[in-house]
Amino acid sequence: MELQQMRYVVAVAETNSFTRAAERCLVVQSALSHQIARLERELGARLFERTSRRVRLTSAGAAFLPAARQCLDAAERAAAEVAAAVGEVRGRLAVGLIPSVAAVDIPGALREFHEQYPSVRVSLRVGASDELVEQVRQGAIEVAFLDLPTTARPEGVEARELARDCLVAVVAPDHPLAGEPAVDLGRLSREVFVDLPAQTAGRAQSDQAFTDAGFSRDVAFEVTNTDYLSRLVAQGLGIALLPSTYVHQLTGVRTIEVTDAPVRVEYVVWSRADRTPAAAAFLAVLDIPAQSPPVTD
Template sequence: MTAADIPAAVRRFRDAHPRVDVSLRTGGSEELATQIAAAAIDVAFLGLPPAVEPAGVRSRRLGRGELVAVLAPDHPLADVDRTDLAALADHPFVDFSAGTPGRLQSDVAFAAAGVTRHVAFEVTTGDLAGRLVSEGLGVAFLPAAYAATLPGVRTVPVDDAPVRDEYVAWSRHRPTPAAAAFLTQLDLEIPQPPGP
């Protein structure tokens, strides 16, 4: 997530509400939206392909971010200033599971460029993707700010890079007081639905 500084928002929330305990989780965007709809979590940050909006929840689009190619330091393209999908397509990929929003954003970009690629490894987390890339097993696409935190990899901007829209999402029903207070930390005015 690059459209919101989540740690800073959590710090502001904690400063304002020190008696509220916070449980942070990671997961796929669809999984997190499902957990909000089931009232298992209050708020989630989601990354989705363009034209795909969060389902079953209320949400606000925070921004759009381009992904960067994540490469092993000894990869033939690791030291170029920029690249494109056609140049990357000759190499194996590490990507998220087929059908997930994380995978769809890359699939959409390759289809738009008229380029095919081979996904050799499917993963469920960006951290695992980075670890496989650092071992030289493939190329991945991840948000630049996140990729910069991964050890043993290089990042390269891509001219026709996959993009994703970033959202904050919450319950379609009345948010809990803690969720409403947290959303306020993001400077979002969240309209309340009518009461019961």
Template sequence: MELRQLAHFLAVVEERHFTRAARRVHLTQSSLSASIRALESELGGELFVRNTRNVEVTEAGRALLPHARQTLACAEEGRDAVAGVRGLLRGQLAIGVIQTFGMLHLPSLLARYHRLHPGVRLRLRHGSVSALTAAVVQGELELAFVDYPLGLHADRTQARSLGDEHLVLAVASDDPLTARRQLRLQDLATRDFVEYRADSALRITIDTACREAGLERHICCEVDTISDLVELVAQGLGVTLLPSSALLPAGGRVTGVPVTPPIRRELAVISAANRLPTPAAAALLDLI
């Protein structure tokens, strides 16, 4: 079994069509078909069911798929590691980040990284903490910028703390609460809240703090994006608790008021605990 055969197999799986897959790997269709037949012969089973319109993956093909991906990824990491020893970073660096990460200005960081290591192609993915943590553990991402709690896979990650920040009560700029220098959480029981989705680490932090302070919030709207959350506050639909950095895109339309007891959010960058960061990932960690 050769790496090129696994690459051909993966191309057919993803394209579901031999002609498109052959074009992708720069082969004739007959050469690609011969490569797949040789792989099937070596493995002792058909990997695809072929018909005139498309290609379906067999049970044997589905069993091979994760191992093929892992093998090709390891080979690529090996090439990158050798290049790193020579002082030349190359390959791809896949990074995850939550929607609000105010501790670092990630675009500036990545731009600086690219100037130092132009041979590394960067890929950035947004997601929830639980989804990003799972992706790091499964090898889909090298690093992820997240907040606590990390969720089910926390014990399979290595976390490097980046510090913490306090949340503020976000209110519309014409709200009377903007005149207050500080607000007690208990005094907000009569206000309508708009909230970020319940499965987020940020929401878990907020729910825990409010419960401990004895505040039972009336939630009138729940959204999937922080940008929608801030805009709804600006329109006067309700108030919400957010990092102050999340309010910047709203300009002067939304004001952040400190709350007591303070709500602290800890931020971290995580990698998988069972493998060392690739040279490309290690260079980003050093830059941080």
């Protein structure tokens, strides 16, 4: 069994096509098909069901795919570790982030990182804070930038607190509150809201603030992307609470100070047990030491 055969299997599984897989792997289709057939004979099972209209994994192929990916990841990691041992950082770096990161200039940090380590291939993945923490724990991403309410902490990962920030109200330019210098949660509770989905960390900090203040509110629209959230606000569909350090980049809306605003804490997190050379180098660019002190209040 060869690594190249595993690469071919993964490519076919991800593209659902022998033709597209061959194009991705830069080989002729006959060579790719031959190698997969050879692997199937060695394993004693067919990995794909092939028809004139589609290609899909068999049950044996579905069982083989995760292990093949792990082997390929391990091989890539081994090559990266050897390169690091002789002073070269290469391989891949997966970075997760929430859309409203404000404590770190991510594009600027990546530019500096790329200038120092041009051989590293970087992928960015946007998601919710709780999802990003889980992906770091599972090893799907190496470093993540996220936020949590002051009552929560990242669990099962190394973490460094980057900043704390109060939320502000965001309204349409013609909203009755647009000219107010400041409001409180009691006044805002009478408005219709646009917010992140329920059960997400970004939503939880606002929900908890209203609950603690003794108010309920109506969230009429749930949006996973903060940029699109602000576009709904600009159309007058509701108001929102967003970090004060993030809203300056929004257009078509007005911001208002909230006197009893909830606070969010921004973190950078990474794996406790399995940090790649690329991840260590990226954290160094952010001036984060190998061992970060524990997060405290």
